[in-house]
Amino acid sequence: xxxxxxxxxxxWRQQGPADVGRFEExxxxxxxxxxxxxxxxxxxxxxxxxxxxxxxxxxxDCREGICGTCSLVINGMPHGPKQTTTCQLHxxxxxxxxxxxxxxxxxxxxxxxxxxxxxxxxFDRIIAAGGYVSVRTxxxxxxxxxxxxxxxxxxxxxAATCIGCxxxxxxxxxxxxxxxxxxxxxxxxxxxxxxxxxxxRVLAMVRTMDAEGFGNCTNHYECEAACPKEIxxxxxxxxxxxxxxxATIEAVR
Amino acid sequence: MIQPLTATPxxxxxxxxxxxxxxxxxxxxxxxxxxNKRKFRVIVVGTxxxxxxxxxxxxxxxxxxSVFCFHDSPRxxxxxxxxxxxxxxxxxxxxxxxxxxxxxxxxxxxxFRAREANVHRLAEISLQIIDQCVAQGVPFAREYGGLLxxxxxxxxxxxxxxxxxxxxxxxxxxxxxxxxxxxxxxGNVEMHSRSEMLDLVLxxxxxxxxxxxxxxxxxxxxxxxxxxxxxxxxxxNVFYLSTNAIGSNVTAAWRAHKRGAxxxxxxxxxxxxxxxxxxxxxQSKLTLMSESLRNDGRVWVPKRKEDCGKAPDQIAEQxxxxxxxxxxxxxxxxxxxxxxxxxAKEVCDEGRGVGPGGLGVYLDFAEAVAxxxxxxxxxxxxxxxxxxxxxxxxxxxxxxxxxxxxVHYTMGGLWVDYNxxxxxxxxxxxxxxxxxxxxxxxxxxxxxxxxxxDGYFVIPVTVANYLADETPGAVTAGHDAFRETExxxxxxxxxxxxxxxxxxxxxxxxxxxxxxxxxxxxxxSRQSLTEALQxxxxxxxxxxENLRVxxxxxxxxxxxELAGRVADYLEFAELxxxxxxxxxxxxxxxxxxxxxxxxxxxxxxxxxxxxxxAWEHTxxxxxxxxxxxxxxFDVVKPSVRSYK
Numbered sequence: 001x002x003x004x005x006x007x008x009x010x011x012w013r014q015q016g017p018a019d020v021g022r023f024e025e026x027x028x029x030x031x032x033x034x035x036x037x038x039x040x041x042x043x044x045x046x047x048x049x050x051x052x053x054x055x056x057x058x059x060x061d062c063r064e065g066i067c068g069t070c071s072l073v074i075n076g077m078p079h080g081p082k083q084t085t086t087c088q089l090h091x092x093x094x095x096x097x098x099x100x101x102x103x104x105x106x107x108x109x110x111x112x113x114x115x116x117x118x119x120x121x122x123f124d125r126i127i128a129a130g131g132y133v134s135v136r137t138x139x140x141x142x143x144x145x146x147x148x149x150x151x152x153x154x155x156x157x158x159a160a161t162c163i164g165c166x167x168x169x170x171x172x173x174x175x176x177x178x179x180x181x182x183x184x185x186x187x188x189x190x191x192x193x194x195x196x197x198x199x200x201r202v203l204a205m206v207r208t209m210d211a212e213g214f215g216n217c218t219n220h221y222e223c224e225a226a227c228p229k230e231i232x233x234x235x236x237x238x239x240x241x242x243x244x245x246x247a248t249i250e251a252v253r
Numbered sequence: 254m255i256q257p258l259t260a261t262p263x264x265x266x267x268x269x270x271x272x273x274x275x276x277x278x279x280x281x282x283x284x285x286x287x288x289n290k291r292k293f294r295v296i297v298v299g300t301x302x303x304x305x306x307x308x309x310x311x312x313x314x315x316x317x318x319s320v321f322c323f324h325d326s327p328r329x330x331x332x333x334x335x336x337x338x339x340x341x342x343x344x345x346x347x348x349x350x351x352x353x354x355x356x357x358x359x360x361x362x363x364x365f366r367a368r369e370a371n372v373h374r375l376a377e378i379s380l381q382i383i384d385q386c387v388a389q390g391v392p393f394a395r396e397y398g399g400l401l402x403x404x405x406x407x408x409x410x411x412x413x414x415x416x417x418x419x420x421x422x423x424x425x426x427x428x429x430x431x432x433x434x435x436x437x438x439x440g441n442v443e444m445h446s447r448s449e450m451l452d453l454v455l456x457x458x459x460x461x462x463x464x465x466x467x468x469x470x471x472x473x474x475x476x477x478x479x480x481x482x483x484x485x486x487x488x489x490n491v492f493y494l495s496t497n498a499i500g501s502n503v504t505a506a507w508r509a510h511k512r513g514a515x516x517x518x519x520x521x522x523x524x525x526x527x528x529x530x531x532x533x534x535x536q537s538k539l540t541l542m543s544e545s546l547r548n549d550g551r552v553w554v555p556k557r558k559e560d561c562g563k564a565p566d567q568i569a570e571q572x573x574x575x576x577x578x579x580x581x582x583x584x585x586x587x588x589x590x591x592x593x594x595x596x597a598k599e600v601c602d603e604g605r606g607v608g609p610g611g612l613g614v615y616l617d618f619a620e621a622v623a624x625x626x627x628x629x630x631x632x633x634x635x636x637x638x639x640x641x642x643x644x645x646x647x648x649x650x651x652x653x654x655x656x657x658x659x660v661h662y663t664m665g666g667l668w669v670d671y672n673x674x675x676x677x678x679x680x681x682x683x684x685x686x687x688x689x690x691x692x693x694x695x696x697x698x699x700x701x702x703x704x705x706x707d708g709y710f711v712i713p714v715t716v717a718n719y720l721a722d723e724t725p726g727a728v729t730a731g732h733d734a735f736r737e738t739e740x741x742x743x744x745x746x747x748x749x750x751x752x753x754x755x756x757x758x759x760x761x762x763x764x765x766x767x768x769x770x771x772x773x774x775x776x777x778s779r780q781s782l783t784e785a786l787q788x789x790x791x792x793x794x795x796x797x798e799n800l801r802v803x804x805x806x807x808x809x810x811x812x813x814e815l816a817g818r819v820a821d822y823l824e825f826a827e828l829x830x831x832x833x834x835x836x837x838x839x840x841x842x843x844x845x846x847x848x849x850x851x852x853x854x855x856x857x858x859x860x861x862x863x864x865x866x867a868w869e870h871t872x873x874x875x876x877x878x879x880x881x882x883x884x885x886f887d888v889v890k891p892s893v894r895s896y897k
Contacts, residue, residue: 016809032533032535034532034533034646035533035535035536036537036644038537039535039536039537042535042537042759043535046757046759046760049757049801049803049812050755050757050801052803053803054803054804055803055811055812057809057811059325060499061324061329061331061498061499061500062329062331062333062334062498062499063498063499063537063538063540064334064496064538064540064541064640065640065643066333066334066420066422066423067324067329067331067333067334067498068328068329069324069325069329082643084643088640088643088644089643090643090644090646092646113469113809114808114809117809119325119469120325120326121325121326121446123326124326124327124328124434124437124444124446127328127430127431127434128434128435128437128438129438131431131434132389132390132431132432132434132435133388133389133390133431134435135385135388135389135432136313137306137309137310137313137385137432137709137710137713138310138381138385138709138710139388140381140384140385140387140388141384141388142384143343143383143384143386143387143393143401144343144345144400144401146387147395147398147399147400148395148399149395149399150395150396150397150399153392153393153394153395153399154392156390156392157392157417157418157424160390160392160417160424160427161420161423163423164326164328187390187392188390190392191390191392193387193388193389193390194390
């Protein structure tokens with residue numbers, strides 16, 4: 001039998017978007033240190049159901065750090081104390097007797113659905129505004145017809161690795177989605193396939209971001225610190241540059 | 254007992270030589286006038302590679318598309334977790350690859366249980382997929398000259414795998430997702446996220462709609478269309494522990510099966526050799542370590558049982574058994590998945606496994622680190638090594654990884670013809686959800702290829718062969734069939750909520766999974782399967798008497814979602830065991846202990862079992878009706894699959 005922990009959880013409970021919500025204290029006894037954070041919540045939920053109580057709602061799916069579904073603020077930090085997704089956080093990061101505060105990703109643009117579950121469809125709408133290359137299926141030239149310098153392809157990958165979890169928004173005092181938008185804009189602008197649409201893309205995505213109620217960047221760098229994929233805030237600088245250029249050209253045309 | 258064989262419907266394989274069938278079929282396929290295309294509505298369920306690619310491509314052609322996924326966003330589908338890569342016969346490496354060789358490897362890798370015509374089409378289309386993805390901005394790995402890089406991958410002797418670090422599935426899915434969002438923005442695709450398909454609506458035997466539950470508010474809804482595409486993935490979670498996402502389920506496919514769709518080869522499941530071993534009974538999933546690691550890692554266990562408790566660096570070189578290199582010298586650590594998994598199980602069964610419970614083997618990078626340096630290895634596998642370190646608390650640059658096989662992929666699925674249409678007119682099935690092109694075993698880097706081939710390039714051609722004879726919009730959700738199907742969904746939901754027993758859905762799921770792993774897992778026997786066939790109905794009966802689902806149907810209720818999926822697995826598991834019991838041979842991922850050679854290799858029985866088993870639901874889970882589709886091999890002659 002592996003080592004276990006006794007913890008006290010302070011979990012955000014909220015019936016729906018209209019409910020004001022509150023913290024509920026839950027005893028978490030006998031949690032194996034090798035369990036993941038979400039497995040700890042599974043154990044708690046099994047106990048709640050067995051006792052006739054309402055289990056804690058939280059989003060999760062792949063549990064291997066890539067789908068971007070899990071979304072908890074743990075002790076004030078999106079995805080908790082390690083720079084990884086909640087599903088890849090393990091209980092060995094905590095100590096016996098710890099009090100753990102668990103909240104949803106909070107932002108006006110991410111309304112709470114229930115408890116720790118929020119609606120992040122605003123991110124889909126930002127992508128729909130221009131986070132793609134306008135190429136039809138079947139219209140592509142041979143894949144090797146356009147060489148892309150390795151460094152450029154690696155840069156593109158570093159930005160493209162965004163999992164769309166929303167930790168950047170939850171971490172930002174302005175609930176800004178600029179790291180999310182900048183990562184997609186930077187990914188596509190780094191590649192010759194994406195470049196032709198950069199101007200249109202950056203204007204449309206930034207405007208959609210504003211319309212969805214996300215704030216603006218005031219250089220706190222919390223997003224970069226919270227990002228489980230370690231996406232650099234430099235992409236925001238690049239986006240700002242691209243945006244200024246595009247907005248200027250739009251204004252003088 | 255099993256009923257006598259009857260034939261499946263016609264697979265509609267086009268006539269002509271193998272390498273001309275697809276091009277000829279494209280020419281012979283029906284066309285629909287652009288003005289009429291926009292009058293048709295196609296329903297797409299699932300937004301993984303197959304679903305997102307199909308929805309985007311059909312919308313580009315002008316069809317109206319309604320898309321459904323149970324996730325909060327189409328970008329979350331589990332295709333995103335595929336790590337290693339995607340195959341294509343580009344022969345950019347000049348190492349002798351060709352469409353024919355990819356076709357041949359896939360047929361052989363599938364242990365001669367796949368259709369030649371489908372597999373050849375897949376190999377042909379592989380070329381276009383890479384072009385398409387690069388054009389979308391998928392950041393594949395590149396060489397310094399700016400051209401695309403390749404690597405070799407489990408079971409292939411050429412370097413034909415394209416990859417994006419260890420996140421190839423993510424990048425391909427984000428490409429397809431972006432294409433889908435582009436069409437949503439254009440107003441041609443209606444997207445319904447957090448919406449789960451709970452039944453298929455048949456009108457005069459044709460698939461004309463679905464019933465869904467809105468997972469946010471619990472509303473049961475009906476949606477009508479001119480045809481339905483199921484792109485809902487595989488059923489590996491019947492084993493509870495698998496590498497699949499927690500939400501992956503068989504529900505859409507199973508409910509279509511209960512409405513009459515044939516389920517083909519359900520016992521063909523793939524056990525992946527390189528996963529992080531199980532560490533506790535609270536565990537919710539198993540994590541895959543991409544088999545690309547086997548390019549640089551060497552698999553071994555101690556030669557002597559007594560050494561198993563020692564730290565790996567305390568075991569001298571001569572006391573290590575590099576069992577894959579020993580048994581399969583020409584493929585070594587790159588032997589196909591089924592072979593490698595079984596070899597790992599064997600050494601663990603002999604008591605030579607390592608780690609807790611003795612269920613693990615080492616995957617050792619010491620030699621690669623010494624040869625190429627830690628930086629190079631980090632460059633190749635950083636995200637995988639980080640993930641391993643997160644989960645186990647060990648540093649794989651210093652200590653060998655411990656790995657063990659885990660259920661990863663399911664080759665079986667709903668039966669489809671060459672047009673990807675099931676036996677129910679209008680119901681098309683794409684990607685892992687169909688019984689596919691992988692026969693009894695899938696080769697690494699082939700799932701992404703198939704999902705995208707089906708979605709981008711096959712269905713946009715073949716769906717017209719069905720739609721061209723249909724009147725667009727002829728059926729609406731006002732039809733009686735929708736009301737009846739909706740009512741049966743409501744009744745089923747009420748039934749789950751009304752049991753008010755004592756056990757959670759997860760506890761049933763875990764028990765079923767263990768039963769399946771032990772009785773219908775890596776090694777199956779008449780005895781183990783007979784036992785499972787007795788215990789599954791008992792467990793199912795207990796489920797329907799003793800399940801506890803908290804909350805109501807009219808709200809966000811994750812336990813209710815889970816209960817419905819577990820209910821389906823409890824029925825589906827029985828069919829899987831029937832299929833495994835009926836198939837008296839060992840082939841690919843299906844290993845029957847009664848059918849093996851003296852040295853423990855799988856023994857296929859081409860004489861009696863060279864066919865696709867397609868099962869019909871009869872209303873009685875203990876008596877499914879078997880249909881068979883004979884497999885004919887005109888180009889590749891089935892041989893004993895040897896990787897020695």
